[in-house]
Amino acid sequence: MIEFSNYDILRNLLFATQWTILLSLAAFIGGSSVALTLTALRLTRNKVVHSLIRGYVELFQGTPLLMQMFLCFFGLSMLGYEISAWGAAILSLTFFTSAFLVEIWRGCIDTLPKGQWEASRCLGMSFLQILRYIILPQAIRVAVAPTVGFSVQVIKGTALASVIGFVELTKVGTMLNNATFEPFKVFTLVAIIYFLLCYPLSLYSKVLEKKFNGSR
Amino acid sequence: MALVNLDQVHKYYGDLHVLKGIDLKINKGEVVSVIGRSGSGKSTLLRCMNGLEQYQEGGIVVDGKEVTTEDIQVRQLAMSVGMIFQNFNLFPHMTVGENIMLAPTIVLKKPKYEAERIARAMLEKVGLGEKFDSYPEKLSGGQQQRVAIARALAMNPKVLLCDEITSALDPELVGEVLKVLEQLAKEGMTLILVTHEMNFARDVGNRVVFMHQGKVWEEGDSNTLLSNPQTDELKQFIGAVL
Ligand SMILES: Nc1ncnc2c1ncn2[C@@H]1O[C@H](COP(=O)(O)OP(=O)(O)OP(=O)(O)O)[C@@H](O)[C@H]1O
Numbered sequence: 043m044i045e046f047s048n049y050d051i052l053r054n055l056l057f058a059t060q061w062t063i064l065l066s067l068a069a070f071i072g073g074s075s076v077a078l079t080l081t082a083l084r085l086t087r088n089k090v091v092h093s094l095i096r097g098y099v100e101l102f103q104g105t106p107l108l109m110q111m112f113l114c115f116f117g118l119s120m121l122g123y124e125i126s127a128w129g130a131a132i133l134s135l136t137f138f139t140s141a142f143l144v145e146i147w148r149g150c151i152d153t154l155p156k157g158q159w160e161a162s163r164c165l166g167m168s169f170l171q172i173l174r175y176i177i178l179p180q181a182i183r184v185a186v187a188p189t190v191g192f193s194v195q196v197i198k199g200t201a202l203a204s205v206i207g208f209v210e211l212t213k214v215g216t217m218l219n220n221a222t223f224e225p226f227k228v229f230t231l232v233a234i235i236y237f238l239l240c241y242p243l244s245l246y247s248k249v250l251e252k253k254f255n256g257s258r
Numbered sequence: 259m260a261l262v263n264l265d266q267v268h269k270y271y272g273d274l275h276v277l278k279g280i281d282l283k284i285n286k287g288e289v290v291s292v293i294g295r296s297g298s299g300k301s302t303l304l305r306c307m308n309g310l311e312q313y314q315e316g317g318i319v320v321d322g323k324e325v326t327t328e329d330i331q332v333r334q335l336a337m338s339v340g341m342i343f344q345n346f347n348l349f350p351h352m353t354v355g356e357n358i359m360l361a362p363t364i365v366l367k368k369p370k371y372e373a374e375r376i377a378r379a380m381l382e383k384v385g386l387g388e389k390f391d392s393y394p395e396k397l398s399g400g401q402q403q404r405v406a407i408a409r410a411l412a413m414n415p416k417v418l419l420c421d422e423i424t425s426a427l428d429p430e431l432v433g434e435v436l437k438v439l440e441q442l443a444k445e446g447m448t449l450i451l452v453t454h455e456m457n458f459a460r461d462v463g464n465r466v467v468f469m470h471q472g473k474v475w476e477e478g479d480s481n482t483l484l485s486n487p488q489t490d491e492l493k494q495f496i497g498a499v500l
């Protein structure tokens with residue numbers, strides 16, 4: 043058996059943290075793009091589109107992320123689509139992230155007074171012009187704080203990718219534990235690293251929220 | 259043909275029959291005050307005139323354009339009809355100048371210098387020339403409402419719809435907004451206003467339309483109608499507000 047010094051443990055964990063960050067970023071970018079599209083579609087008055095998006099949101103908010111990952115990974119393989127653990131993790135986290143962001147962002151848009159739409163319409167602006175010049179600039183300011191806050195959930199969600207074999211922080215933690223039999227030390231370190239990733243984001247989200255509420 | 263024509267307009271909110279066959283003709287340059295109890299359908303009437311609300315029967319033609327809630331028609335109509343709201347609805351993330359310049363720039367496709375020239379002229383007109391670079395939140399309610407008027411005027415409309423535009427203001431700020439309206443009336447602007455300002459309706463307005471239970475209950479020359487109401491309902495209403 044190989045000996046692991048504390049330094050080795052930390053080094054391995056920090057290396058794995060890169061993958062956690064990368065996966066979080068990929069999920070966040072993927073999720074935001076999908077959510078942005080869905081949010082725009084939601085604003086149209088099409089009833090069918092509304093129910094489809096509603097179904098999407100209910101589906102991915104109403105089932106455990108782990109099951110979604112299993113389905114993406116094992117399910118797609120069984121259907122004959124070869125998918126890597128990395129691909130399955132990104133795909134499922136994108137679904138998960140977008141399902142929550144679309145709700146958060148819709149909420150932000152709904153907080154804007156109806157009068158903003160009406161005044162814009164009375165000035166002859168088109169739907170897209172109203173979105174671009176009136177609604178989005180205001181909604182984005184409201185949305186930043188809860189969106190940053192939610193990114194914490196995405197980071198924590200990436201830990202589940204360890205179960206389908208993607209090597210990130212949690213997975214490496216498990217591997218190191220199997221090699222060193224020092225679960226307390228290893229998982230404390232893992233937890234500290236997650237905390238250091240997440241806490242600044244939560245804090246920043248709170249600051250943003252204060253700043254926004256103060257400026258109204 | 260009159261500037262604004264309503265022909266047997268009916269409007270329902272679900273089962274609620276809100277407008278029950280409205281006939282109304284308003285000519286260019288007229289100042290028409292719409293009065294009536296809360297819930298009588300005044301706002302709804304105004305909002306049907308520029309396509310913010312859909313009506314179910316009858317017809318509305320404004321400036322020769324048929325009014326519907328279709329996106330394209332609402333946008334066409336916005337070139338002829340401006341609207342001012344009770345709570346201003348200025349765009350809070352833009353300066354006063356940007357608020358006024360936006361629609362002339364992106365809707366009328368005017369070059370920026372031209373839009374700015376118009377915006378400054380309209381601000382002067384409402385007595386706020388020096389507020390071009392201020393943000394709305396820094397202005398008093400009366401000033402915000404005057405900016406909203408300037409913003410509507412920048413589209414060069416033929417008629418302005420005003421829905422209780424002084425009701426959200428502190429009493430001492432009402433006068434400055436009414437003064438702007440009076441000036442516009444003098445210049446020949448067609449105004450249709452839902453208002454509780456009976457003095458304004460009598461002194462500046464030409465015509466009063468009294469709405470009751472979704473109908474035009476009584477209408478006529480403002481002086482005559484207000485000093486000599488024919489129906490019990492209008493008598494009661496005037497008694498209540500004076
Ligand atoms: N969006 C809506 N959905 C359902 N009912 C509505 C809606 N808007 C107005 N109503 C109803 O229609 C009727 C007329 O409303 P409207 O706002 O036109 O009255 P109003 O004369 O402007 O009253 P107020 O003086 O209070 O502004 C009221 O009974 C009101 O409750």
Ligand SMILES: [Mg+2]
Nearest residue numbers: 300301302421
């Ligand atoms: Mg009203």
